[in-house]
Amino acid sequence: MDLNNNQQPVGENYSHPEICFFHVLFKAASLAFYILSALFFNNFVIIFVVTVLLAALDFWVVKNVSGRILVGLRWWNEIDDNGESVWRFECLDQESMARMNKKDSWLFWWTLYLTAILWIFLGIFSLIRFQADYCLVVGVCLTLSIANIIGFTRCHKDAKKQLQQFAAQTFAGQVSSRISSAFSVV
Amino acid sequence: MSVKHEERDTAPLHPSSQSDIDDLEILINSPPYPSSVLPAQPPPPPPTIPISTTTSSPPLLKSTPPTKSTVPSNSSRVVGGGGGGFGSAPNTLTEPVWDTVKRDLSRIVSNLKLVVFPNPFREDPGKALRDWDLWGPFFFIVFLGLTLSWSASVRKSEVFAVAFALLATGAIILTLNVSLLGGHIIFFQSLSLLGYCLFPITLGAIICMLKDSIIIKIVVVCVTLAWSAWAAYPFISTAVSPRRKALALYPVFLMYVSVGFLIIAID
Secondary structure, eight states, X not given: OOTTTTOOOTTOOOSOHHHXXXXXXXXXXXXXXXXXXXXXXXXXXXXXXXXXXHHHHHHHIIIIIIIIIIISEEEEEEEOTTSOEEEEEEEOOHHHHHTSOHHHHHHHHHHHHHHHHHHHHHHHHHHHTTOHHHHHHHHHXXXXXXXXXXXXHHHHHHHHHHHHHHHHHHHHHHHHHHHHHHHHHO | OOHHHHHHHTOOXXXXXXXXXXXXXHHHHSSOGXXXXXXXXXXXXXXXXXXXTOOOOTXXXXXXXXXXXXXXXXXXXXXXXXXXXXXXXXXXXXXXXHHHHHHHHHHHHHHHHXXXXXXXXXXXXXXXXXXXXXXXHHHHHHHHHHHHHHHOSSOHXXXXXXXXXXXXXXXXXXXXXXXXXXXXXXXXXXXHHHHHTTHHHHHHHHHHHHOOOHHHHHHHHHHHHHHHHHHHXXXXXHHSOGGGHHHHHHHHHHHHHHHHHHHHTTO
16 A cells, blocks of 8 residues: 555645644644733632533534544544443544644644643642642643543544554455465356 | 442341342342333443545545555454443544534533433433533532522632532532442442433522522421432432332432521521
């Protein structure tokens, strides 16, 4: 399989700039609002609502939009007919995955982890300053951010495993079909 | 598979509760699949893998179209378990963004309908809110905190923080309570349900903020409390075994009553 033939050269640009923009926008906006609002006005309610709303929007965008468009992965939880909770991990097929823009996925993963790290730092700061209410804000944002990290990391592992399994299956299938065809010829 | 679920499965049950379990299993298993009256529930996104030669996705296939034909069996490959007999459902992994938005909005509306028009005599209440989402709880908790902090005359931010923390931890503790009682409910489903059931109380809080008369406030809070409890009742009562119903329902009611007191006594 010459999957990497029509790959983007290293210097190529993002293939989904608008999705990348929104992927970064809400993360940056929630962080920036949280940091800057303390300087300009000191109204906890507004800070809380706007920051958490932006973080929730970011959670939704990453989970439902940018995840599947930038890296071709998606995770969600559903409840099956027996009332059991099932975690579903979806990925594109091998060929589409290989065609994913490298820059897109690089941006996706780095901003995903960087946001959580920044929130952890902000949480440590608010702990040092004994601001329990601001810890609440950071806690909510950090929870949302980490939920996406866990979801997508597991999804990524699952996708790799599926690809390996699929490769093994197709190989075995080809071999068996060849053997059977050989037998049918005989 | 979630860890929580396994914990719940292995939760030690008293031997005498075996009959309860049997009852519950009968309860759960008795309704055959076609009898489920899932109210306006969109089908869950089918976990199918797209054929890579599909051209229905402009954002994904902006680069050169694939020249190689893929293996046909690729299309039916399913990641992460069966698709639940949905047949050739449309693939949602490459859908336009707008479709995702519309699907999620319709899910929120259908979940909200379950709470606004509660029907305890629904044939299969346990299956309701199966398509859980956390937007409802998030918005209602924030709205409730906002209205409480607006109607508070002093220390608005503390009121908001306390209300948010109370509601969020309350929902988590109640969910833990239900699952520790051996309830057949998923953590997020329960969180979603308890949050959506805050909707009537949120309405009541808004009305109380606008009206100043204490009698009207008490009446409104009582009505909305009953409404919320009425909405939460079918879900919780089917989740746990009949003998432990009261144990699961009582804390839920207690939390709603305390929120009601908060609304009345806020100024």
